[in-house]
Amino acid sequence: MPTITFLEPDGKAHVVEAQLGLSVMEVATRNDVPGIIGECGGCCTCATCHVYVDADWYGRLESADEMEQGMLEGAVEPGPLSRLSCQIKVTDAIEGLVVSIPAGQL
Amino acid sequence: MSESAATQTIVIVGAGQAGGETASELRKQGFTGRIVLVGEETHVPYRRPPLSKAYLSGTATEESLYILPPAGLEKARIEFIGGVRAERIDRATKQLHLSDGRVLDYDKLVLATGGRARVLSLPGAERANVFPLRSIADVQAMRTHCLDGKSAVIIGGGFIGLEVAAVAIKLGMKVTVLEGLPRVLARVTVPEVSTFFERIHREAGVDLRTGVQITAFEGEPLVTHVLLGDGSRIAADFILAGIGQVPNVELAQQAGLAVDNGIVVDEYSRTADPDIYAAGDCANHPNEFYGCRLRLESVQNAMEQGRVVAAGLLGKAQVYNVVPWFWSDQYDLKLQMVGLSAGFDRMVLRGDLNARAFAAFYLKDGRLIAADTVGRPQDFMFAKKLVAMRAVVDPQVLADEAVPLKSLLPAAA
Ligand SMILES: Cc1cc2nc3c(=O)[nH]c(=O)nc-3n(C[C@H](O)[C@H](O)[C@H](O)COP(=O)(O)OP(=O)(O)OC[C@H]3O[C@@H](n4cnc5c(N)ncnc54)[C@H](O)[C@@H]3O)c2cc1C
């Protein structure tokens, strides 16, 4: 199982074993990582699973589709490294992924 | 939280989206007492939207629907009693009687009983190939009838009916949708948007009929044909009754709590009994934003109201004051809706209703009160903010695709 590190805005790290096939959002919500809500359950329609991907990792992930890009524009404080974590699937390729949790989602 | 909180017991009836969210939010906010989650279904809390979408089409597994898998429940010390129905509340002794004979003492009780699919009142509606769609069990039961080459007759052109139509087409079925009203989605959107979805479904190969009257089911033990008022006779291997839902209010009613299109709660999601709260599809709340009472049937409502209940239970009462939003997936299209358009005096379109992406904005007295968007997620997101702000917006800007909606927001937002 790949490990994912979630960083809270104050720097506190949550290192979590991620089950293959889930999304990064589901990994967070199932492991009580605070600050990732996932209201719509991964349907790309709430943007409450917004994260900032570590700069080294951003380019290694499959890029966001149009739907996700549109949702991200309206997320809270989007930036160049923003992604919706429900759209990132857990595969062996993301072993060691690091994402930061924004200060707010709503 | 009071000092005795650690010894308190909070019992939640209904292990659905609202019940599950209330339970996990209680823990997130630091409640250390006992949480018991009672559910009539055997499943741990799960998401319902995929039932008529990815789960029915076979692209999502049952496990993937779980919001709180067993390990998560255990970790959060949430006692889950599945496959058991709450039968009666004794408010005087603060006890909940369960169908297996158990009696639970509670300090606080949360009713998150959701709703059930409305049943067709037509002889034959009980036959084994006529289905409601509300639960995992419903989808599992209908799977063997949803096969390539078979005929599906979908009764009701609401969200669930249209989503199932889209999945059935994808599965290779011959699909008929029957709607009694003159147009699909009549209760939730304007004629222009209904016409858009009717076109999309017809282009996909659905035989979509509006303004029809269903007179009878033919065939025993399984229905083989659906008969219509105009004399037509439609072959059917699988019939879905997607005609809405009714809130599960009986438990509250028998306990003497007020019920009026849902369990009546105040702005803090409390019933008239200070120890009993209600949330989700079953609850009817006063919405300050709209100045009226609302009973919403949506994931957003279940989740956000669940969190308000959790806060209230911990003595941090929050007013539940939501701007509703909703979505529906049909084929490759995503419809996203925000606000309630009822009472609008002007509609403005952005984009082209004849294409597969557009936004319809609804204004009242110059303010944006609601929007329906297809394939324009950024417009949905900014409309959500503008509706919440009750923003006065320039219709010309709304109509002009070249101007991002973002420009209508005050600089600080
Ligand atoms: C097929 C389908 C598709 C949907 N798609 C969308 C969508 O795309 N977007 C959206 O926003 N919303 C959608 N919804 C609506 C959304 O799923 C509901 O609004 C939401 O599930 C409501 O949550 P709830 O907790 O109030 O009720 P539920 O999730 O229905 O949970 C209530 C639970 O309480 C249990 N219960 C009832 N009475 C008792 C009792 N006496 N004792 C014990 N247990 C009891 C029930 O068995 C049930 O498990 C959809 C719903 C369905 C059915």
Ligand code: FES
């Ligand atoms: S969970 Fe809703 S957009 Fe990701």
